[in-house]
Structure formats: C-alpha cells, structure tokens
Amino acid sequence: MKLYDIPGFPNPLRIRIVLAEKGLGSQIEFVKVDLPAAEHKQPDFLAINPTGTVPVLQIDDGTYISECTAITEYLDNLDGNPVLTGRTPREKGVIHMMQKRAESQLIDAVGIYFHHATPGLGDALRAHKRPEWTDREVWGRQERVRAEAGMRYFNEVLSRQPYVAGDAFSMPDITVWAGLLFAGFAQIPVPDDLTHLHAWKARVDARPSVREPA
Structure with a gap:
C-alpha cells in the first residue's frame, strides 16, 4: 500500500496514528506531497484525488481511497478486528x-x-x-x-x-x-x-x- 501525505500535518497525522494503532506502518510506502508548493492542486495529483487533498491511500489492487474516515475504516477492518471504528x-x-x-x-x-x-x-x-x-x-x-x-x-x-x-x-x-x-x-x-x-x-x-x- 502507498500513502500520499506530508509528515506532521494534521490530517496525515490522523492516518499515521491509525497505522500505529493497527501495527501497519511497515506495510506502507509513504509518498510525500509538497503542500506548500501546491503539489496537491496540480493535474497529476488531481488525477489521484479530484478534491486535491491529502492523505490518499492506494491499496494493493490500485484503488485510491481518500478522506480520513474512509481510510480509517479500510485500515481498521483489514484484520477483521476493528478497534477504532466500532464492532457492534x-x-x-x-x-x-x-x-x-x-x-x-x-x-x-x-x-x-x-x-x-x-x-x-x-x-x-x-x-x-x-x-x-x-x-x-x-x-x-x-x-x-x-x-x-x-x-x-x-x-x-x-x-x-x-x-x-x-x-x-x-x-x-x-x-x-x-x-x-x-x-x-x-x-x-x-x-x-x-x-x-x-x-x-x-x-x-x-x-x-x-x-x-x-
């Protein structure tokens, strides 16, 4: 899996905390997106996420998932033991x-x-x-x-x-x-x-x- 983000920024940090909670950090390739240079507003990135925001998770079949809630749902449920998004x-x-x-x-x-x-x-x-x-x-x-x-x-x-x-x-x-x-x-x-x-x-x-x- 790949995570398009930038270290230290609030929304990317949300997903990095999720990864740490689930022990998934070693399974992720991090791709830095230069927000101050507006890289997330350029055509190449907009082809990945039309809303022009980070983070974006690319899963193993090539699908891109954006929005922190959706990414958290995916990561939390990968092992069948959701601890962050609810069981019941x-x-x-x-x-x-x-x-x-x-x-x-x-x-x-x-x-x-x-x-x-x-x-x-x-x-x-x-x-x-x-x-x-x-x-x-x-x-x-x-x-x-x-x-x-x-x-x-x-x-x-x-x-x-x-x-x-x-x-x-x-x-x-x-x-x-x-x-x-x-x-x-x-x-x-x-x-x-x-x-x-x-x-x-x-x-x-x-x-x-x-x-x-x-």
Missing part, C-alpha cells in the same frame, strides 16, 4: 456520529480559518483559495468562534466519559486530537477552563501511537 451496530453508530461532529465542529472550522483567514501555507496556494470569500476577517472570526464552540462541546462530552465516543479510544478521538493540534498551528488556544479537554488530551498525548505515529 451501536458502537459504529455512536463513533460515526461523534466523528462527524469532530470534523464539522472542530477540525474543519480550524482548517477554514487557517487557510482562508490567515496566510495559511503561503503564496503558492493563494490562487486555490475560495474567491467568493472576500471578507476574510469576517469569515475568519466566524470559523474561529465555531472552533472554540467545538472545543467547549467536546469538553462537556468528556466531563461524562473518558473518550469522545464512550469508554474506549476510537476514530473521533484521533480527529479531535488533530483538531487541537491544528488549532495550535492556527494560534487558537484551548481555553484554560476546559479542564476535561485538557486532561483528555494529556492522556491521548501519552498513547504510543500518538507519541510515535507511523
């Missing part, structure tokens, strides 16, 4: 519900703020930003508020249970963790009073797969 219908339903919230209420909001209300990754990507967003300050303020509201939502969730989807570490924990990492890049701090979120992050930071992702 109830687990799967709750995990995917919280995964959607982790994306829409946190990591996507941070990403929009970072890429469209700040210089982002630099000039090479400027031409690929959404031209209809002319008032960057207004959009940035709205998305930053949404991200901060997402942090407060997950703090409340974690006041009742140890992990985002319940009693066990799963896919949405990885997404919320990556969202907070991205927020740090974007200079959106986690408020000090979100004590449950801070305590959860400390536990996740200590996981071997997070300390040493694939």
